[in-house]
Each structure stands twice: as structure tokens, then as C-alpha cells.
Amino acid sequence: MAAEQSVAARGADTASGRAPAVAAPAEVDPRAARLAVEYCYERGWSDGLPVLPATREHVERFLAHTSRPPQEVLWRMEHLGRECTVEVAAINAAMAGCLPEYFPVVLAAFEAVMRDRAARGGGWQSTSGPAPLIVVNGPIRHRLGFNCTGGIFAAGFRANATVPRALGLIMRNAFGIVPHVLDQATQGIPGRFSICFGENEEESPWEPLAVETGLPEGTSAVSATLTRTFEFVDNRHTQDPEQLLWDFADTISRTGSLIFRTASAGLVLCPEHAQLLARAGLSKAAVKDWLVQHAGRSEADLRRAGKDAVSDEGPGVRSASPSPRAPADRLSPILTGPRDVPIIVAGARNAAISMVFRVFGEWSNSSVAIEEVDA
């Protein structure tokens, strides 16, 4: 128990006023510390921010938190001829600034995001520059200090910041997907490799995401997908659930992010919005169904944006039709189906502000249980 407390204290904001659990070292050789960091920059191992140079002794502590052997291949990127072992993942997690006890979360997050087909192929190389969204459920959120409430998309929390950064370093270092070379992001998604938070299960009116996707109650788990576009919906204006849902539907229906016939979009609902909808008797499934039925754009809007024609093949790439194909007021549904509308409850219960996000590939509708090993 004492160990758990110390970890939680380390994970928390120093503004809490608690005494730091790590004593300041009596002395540090600043030149050596700086040179070690600069060496990593020089080798091209950094995402732009300083990394923590990984040592054997430190990485062993990470490996002690998993039953998987160090040489086990975590993933092989077949088309690039590159692979990442458990040990290489641990080195990158250490460099990202993770604590050793975060390592099972990194492994689960990696597995979860790789359940997205786009992540298994060339998604990381895409001009879209998609960002992984990592959601943590279960008791581990509190044990490791994952922020689930105020400022989930903001900086300030070690677990939230370093777990996605570890994934980014793995992509860069283990798989060699480096910006301007194999990573061809035109602009990339703001906050790429920094979007990770716990679900606010305590203030959610619904079952946690991990339970919804099939894991037993109380399981610590990670769910993840590649995303594009996070856009806020500030609606402190109505108590009417339907008006609120229309506000979400409008943001979901942006023509700018519409590429194919339909799209997959999700919600990170703040507790207030989630509770308002639940009080009106809506389950998560009912919210998804409502959005699938109502999120749409008129033929006139699609035509104005040059996206009114739809290819008959595959997912139906949109393009500009030379002449109108349908009545101007005909409504095209935007969402693919309720399975493609992930809903997560997170953030503070202090204002009615939520976030709409666009799924880059395909939401796996699954969660990966986090292995818990007594180290």
C-alpha cells in the first residue's frame, strides 16, 4: 500500500503540496546530464523535446513489470521490414519519461492502437498525420495518476503525457517512421502523441468504455484508435437533450473532414453533458443511434464544398460532381453506424464543454486488459 501511495504522489501535480517522494540527489553533474540528453538528440532519437537517456539498470525495472520476455517481438511492420521487441519498447518508454510501472499501460496501449487496421498498415506515414487517442479505464487510473478530470487534453500529468509519447518514440525509433521521410504528415493533428487520459468513471452515468467493449467490471484496460480533428462543443445553453444532440450532430457533420461516403466520429463527453443525456433516459447506445440518424448534410451543402459525388467502390471516395445528382435538400447521413461512434466520458464537472473527434480508420470497439505484475 505504501508503494501505491508513493506512486500516486509522484503522478500527481506538485501543486498538491505533498512532499516529493523522490529525494533531491545530493549533487548532479549538470554537464554530464546535458551531454547525455544532447547525445540522444544527436542520434536522432528525440521527438524534439529532451528524452531521458535510457540505461540498462533503469530499463530492467520496466521489464520487471511485464511477464513478456524482452526479446519477444511486440510488432513487426512487415512493409517496412522493421520490428519492435518488448525490450526496445521499454527503452523508448524510459526515454519518454514513463515510470517503470507505466510500462504495462504502454504495452496495452500499443496493442490497442494496433487493433485499428489503419495503424497496422501505412497510417503512421499518412499525409493525414493521425494522432492516437488512448483511453484508460479501471483502478489503475488512480494508482498511476492518470488524469480523468480537469484538463484531460492539456499538459501537467506525467502518466497522461508520457504514455502516448512512448508510442510516438516507438514509431520514430523502432519503426523508423520519421517526419519528412517515411512520415509524410502534411500538417499532422495538434497534440499528436500526447492524447491520453482516464475515463471519468466516477462521474459517468454509464458503464466504462472497457465494460461496454466486453471486459469485466473493474478491469484496468486501454482502448485506442487513430484520430483526426478534435473540436469542442460548448453548450451550456440548454437543458433539452435533443437540442444538445443537435449541437453535436452539427459539429460531427462538418464537410471539411468528410472524405468518404460516411465517417466515424466519436464524443469525449464532459460529465455534465453525459449526465444531462442520461437524466433524459438516454443510454450510450441511444445517443449513438440518435446521432447516426440525425447527423447529415444536404446535397446543396455537399455540392457547395465539392464533395457531392461518391465513388461506387470501396468506402466511396467523395469528389465534385460536374452536375447536380440529387435534389438540393436531400440529406446524406454522415455517420457510418452506431458501432463507429465511440463515446467516452472525461473532463471536469465544472462546465458543459465536450469534444467531438474524427476516427481516422476504424474504431476497433475493443479494449485491452492491462497486465498487472508484482514487480
Next chain:
Amino acid sequence: MTSAILDPTGGQRTAERVPLALAPRRQSLAQAKVGLLENGKQNARLFLEEVAAALRAQHGAGEALVRRKAVFTAPAPPELIDELSESCDVVVIGIGDCGSCSASAVADGILFERHGTPAAVICSEAFTVTADAMAEVQGVRGYRYLTTPHPVAGLTPEQVRQRAEAIAPAVAAMLTAARAQAA
């Protein structure tokens, strides 16, 4: 006490470097059956079909067989490579006009050459760095492919036809003995 700093790359595990022996080239494209491997990107099919039409008109090439890659972000599956290699004399691949599809188009070209089928890959000029990087990852530094100005998506059918006509002589050269001499 000091410790070594560990390498996070896994020692740059890359594919084994197998020197690429180009597939044997024909003297000309006369009567050659042309396989078109299109990746489903906007204008890709039209572009390749117009290239095939130009090869027929200018070089007497035979009929074309079009196949679409189901997943443009990844190299073509072996059964698709087999099918086009068996039924065609030469293959034209494209259009690489995005991050992952340019890289995978280059990987496809290398797969066809290793399969004994001459291939010409067409990428947009914006993606040469990633196409070159992919060739290197596949163990073939300096693999040659063709480029067309960027962008390709959004061109009108007439613009696509002009682009295809402009690149057709280079495609023909790459698929015939002229390429072997130039390489």
C-alpha cells in the same frame, strides 16, 4: 558509477539487402499485355488507363488489364502480384500521391521486378523523399521510378490525359531495353 546509453532503434533492424536484378526487358512493347495496378486514389485508374492508351497508340502495346489494390497504404498482396505477373508482360503502378501509397507503390514495383515482370512506378513529385526511403527500406537504394507533377487528385479528365501522354514515353523506356541500358 556510469552506464551506457541504450539504443532505442533495436539496432536498425532492416530488411536484408538483396541487390535488385531488374526483370529481363523486351526490345519493344509491341503486342505486350500491360498490367495496371491502381491504388484507388482519385484519378489513379484514369491516369493509368490513359497511359495504357498512349502505349497502345505510340508503341503498339496490347490490351491492358486493370487491377485495384484493396488497401492503398500497404504493398499489394502476393496473389495480386502473381495474377498480374502471370497474365501480363509489363506492369504500370500508381499513382503514388500520398504518404503511405507512394511508399507502397515503390514496394510493389520492387516486388514485380523480383518476380520477373518489368514494372514502372509513377509517383507525384511531392513524395520522392518517402518513395526513396521506402526503396532503401526494401533493400534497394536508388530504385528508379517516374514522377508526375503534384497534385494528381483534382485534375480534370482532360488534364489527366495530358499528363498520361507526357509520361508515356518514359514509361515505355522504363519497361523496355532502353531502361536496362540507362540503368
